[in-house]
Amino acid sequence: MPQLPPVDVFDYIVFGATGDLTMRKLLPALYYRYRDGQIPDQSRIIGTARSPLSRADYQERAEKALTEFVKPADLDGATARRFLDLLHYVSLNGAEADSTWPALKGLLEQAPKDRIRVYYLATAPGLYGQICENLSAQGLVTGQSRVVLEKPIGTDLQSADAINDHVGRYFPENHIFRIDHYLGKETVQNLIALRFANPVFERLWSSDAIDYVQITAAETVGVESRGPYYDKSGALRDMIQNHLLQVLCLVAMDPPGSLEADSLRNEKLKVLRALRPIAPGDVAAFTVRGQYARGRTGDGHTLPSYLEDLGEDATSNTETYVAIRAEIHSWRWGNVPFYLRSGKRLAEKCSEIVIQFKAAPWSIFPGTPRANRLVIRIQPDEGVTLSVSTKDPTPTDSLTLRQADINIAFEKAFGTRYPDAYERLLLDVVRGDPILFIRRDEVEAAWRWVDPILRGWAENKAPLQTYPAGSWGPEAARALLAEDGHAWHEDMT
Numbered sequence: 111m112p113q114l115p116p117v118d119v120f121d122y123i124v125f126g127a128t129g130d131l132t133m134r135k136l137l138p139a140l141y142y143r144y145r146d147g148q149i150p151d152q153s154r155i156i157g158t159a160r161s162p163l164s165r166a167d168y169q170e171r172a173e174k175a176l177t178e179f180v181k182p183a184d185l186d187g188a189t190a191r192r193f194l195d196l197l198h199y200v201s202l203n204g205a206e207a208d209s210t211w212p213a214l215k216g217l218l219e220q221a222p223k224d225r226i227r228v229y230y231l232a233t234a235p236g237l238y239g240q241i242c243e244n245l246s247a248q249g250l251v252t253g254q255s256r257v258v259l260e261k262p263i264g265t266d267l268q269s270a271d272a273i274n275d276h277v278g279r280y281f282p283e284n285h286i287f288r289i290d291h292y293l294g295k296e297t298v299q300n301l302i303a304l305r306f307a308n309p310v311f312e313r314l315w316s317s318d319a320i321d322y323v324q325i326t327a328a329e330t331v332g333v334e335s336r337g338p339y340y341d342k343s344g345a346l347r348d349m350i351q352n353h354l355l356q357v358l359c360l361v362a363m364d365p366p367g368s369l370e371a372d373s374l375r376n377e378k379l380k381v382l383r384a385l386r387p388i389a390p391g392d393v394a395a396f397t398v399r400g401q402y403a404r405g406r407t408g409d410g411h412t413l414p415s416y417l418e419d420l421g422e423d424a425t426s427n428t429e430t431y432v433a434i435r436a437e438i439h440s441w442r443w444g445n446v447p448f449y450l451r452s453g454k455r456l457a458e459k460c461s462e463i464v465i466q467f468k469a470a471p472w473s474i475f476p477g478t479p480r481a482n483r484l485v486i487r488i489q490p491d492e493g494v495t496l497s498v499s500t501k502d503p504t505p506t507d508s509l510t511l512r513q514a515d516i517n518i519a520f521e522k523a524f525g526t527r528y529p530d531a532y533e534r535l536l537l538d539v540v541r542g543d544p545i546l547f548i549r550r551d552e553v554e555a556a557w558r559w560v561d562p563i564l565r566g567w568a569e570n571k572a573p574l575q576t577y578p579a580g581s582w583g584p585e586a587a588r589a590l591l592a593e594d595g596h597a598w599h600e601d602m603t
């Protein structure tokens with residue numbers, strides 16, 4: 111790994127420091143950046159949550175998390191111990207302006223006044239405004255302070271506005287970092303390179319040459335321990351409103367004028383605003399929502415249903431799967447359908463973008479050559495595959511065609527580990543670089559599109575389908591594409 115420039119000394123204050131996100135993603139990501147020499151030793155990571163833990167208890171929990179979530183080959187004992195020394199813990203109720211705040215204040219004020227402070231809110235979004243208000247009341251918002259808001263921001267446009275207004279009273283917009291970890295994924299960023307550094311693609315990137323686009327984020331896991339959050343959220347709010355719409359923006363946007371954050375965000379915003387609204391009465395035609403029932407893994411193990419995962423006697427109308435046929439009303443995209451889907455307990459863990467090109471208008475070969483297809487694999491096995499027609503080498507009396515792939519597997523091609531998305535994003539906040547974070551108007555535009563779908567579902571205008579855990583989702587999702595004469599990637603021939 112080449113020498114990476116370290117960031118300035120910082121204090122990272124994590125609210126929700128005992129939670130799933132901190133343990134599974136944030137601490138491992140910070141460990142990797144520390145291991146690679148990017149985090150100076152004087153920096154501190156201060157965990158806060160209501161649980162009454164000592165600093166040693168918290169370090170012990172963090173050590174367990176590193177053992178579980180960092181690859182064993184990457185976990186060096188001595189480095190991990192030095193990393194754990196950066197950790198502190200303050201027991202505090204973020205929702206209340208009580209007597210526990212001075213402990214945090216005292217700890218922060220031990221550092222020089224101009225030290226960078228990152229307040230990372232890894233708690234329920236309903237707490238964001240109150241935590242910021244308390245930070246301000248305690249005099250903890252300095253000129254060098256930034257706040258990171260996890261997604262989803264709110265549960266609809268109205269609640270998102272309320273949160274953004276509340277947080278905005280204490281932090282200026284350029285110090286608010288709305289994180290969407292999909293933007294930190296290497297292959298998602300690579301879309302910008304692929305599209306705007308390779309004219310061979312960009313010249314074909316429109317309805318002139320593209321038949322349709324699919325964006326998939328499929329997971330094999332169920333709701334795990336996150337039932338209480340997830341059951342109130344569902345797949346549309348959890349994945350589509352943020353991650354998939356952001357990926358769609360990068361696929362569909364016009365070239366930004368530069369790599370300045372606002373230049374990119376302006377282009378993304380135009381796409382969000384050009385999404386054809388799906389009215390509540392149209393949800394049955396353009397959306398499919400599903401919930402996993404009991405099923406089986408590929409090797410025959412029984413998988414519980416969503417209701418069983420939630421716990422005894424649970425009932426729920428929450429979707430764990432969504433498929434949507436979206437359209438972008440713009441000159442570039444005409445009537446090109448963008449099929450989005452995301453679900454839990456599906457057959458494979460796979461996030462990818464499929465760009466299906468149009469077939470040749472005329473064939474001089476026996477049979478019609480297959481249309482080209484570009485598959486951008488976001489995870490796992492990050493890479494790009496372009497399927498092309500080539501001459502079948504079998505010596506026959508006619509020139510027949512065979513499909514072949516031009517394939518780049520990034521890890522293999524570059525011989526380097528692909529970092530987790532959070533590794534990049536957590537240090538971008540310290541650097542004060544907002545390019546991979548979401549501006550307020552983007553969040554609002556995304557909710558504006560999602561809200562009528564939620565309303566249609568709440569009015570029961572699209573029935574909740576079931577699908578067997580371990581499958582590719584409800585049959586109705588197949589039908590959604592079949593109506594256009596299309597098929598999901600796994601069904602394509």
Ligand SMILES: NC(=O)C1=CN([C@@H]2O[C@H](COP(=O)(O)OP(=O)(O)OC[C@H]3O[C@@H](n4cnc5c(N)ncnc54)[C@H](OP(=O)(O)O)[C@@H]3O)[C@@H](O)[C@H]2O)C=CC1
Pocket residue numbers: 125126127128129130131132158159160161202203204205206231232233234235237260261262336
């Ligand atoms: N987990 C994930 O994979 C992802 C999560 N997110 C988002 O991150 C956020 C956190 O998610 P997740 O970690 O899963 O949630 P968890 O429920 O696992 O953790 C919540 C954390 O918040 C703390 N907490 C709860 N109430 C308070 C309070 N009043 N004051 C201070 N701390 C409090 C809890 O600790 P205690 O009970 O001790 O106070 C706990 O540390 C959510 O907004 C979620 O949507 C986003 C992307 C992925």
Ligand SMILES: O=C1O[C@H](COP(=O)(O)O)[C@@H](O)[C@H](O)[C@H]1O
Pocket residue numbers: 327329348349461
């Ligand atoms: O934000 C979230 O993302 C994860 C999926 O992330 P990935 O990087 O593994 O694709 C999802 O499991 C979770 O429900 C959601 O909140």
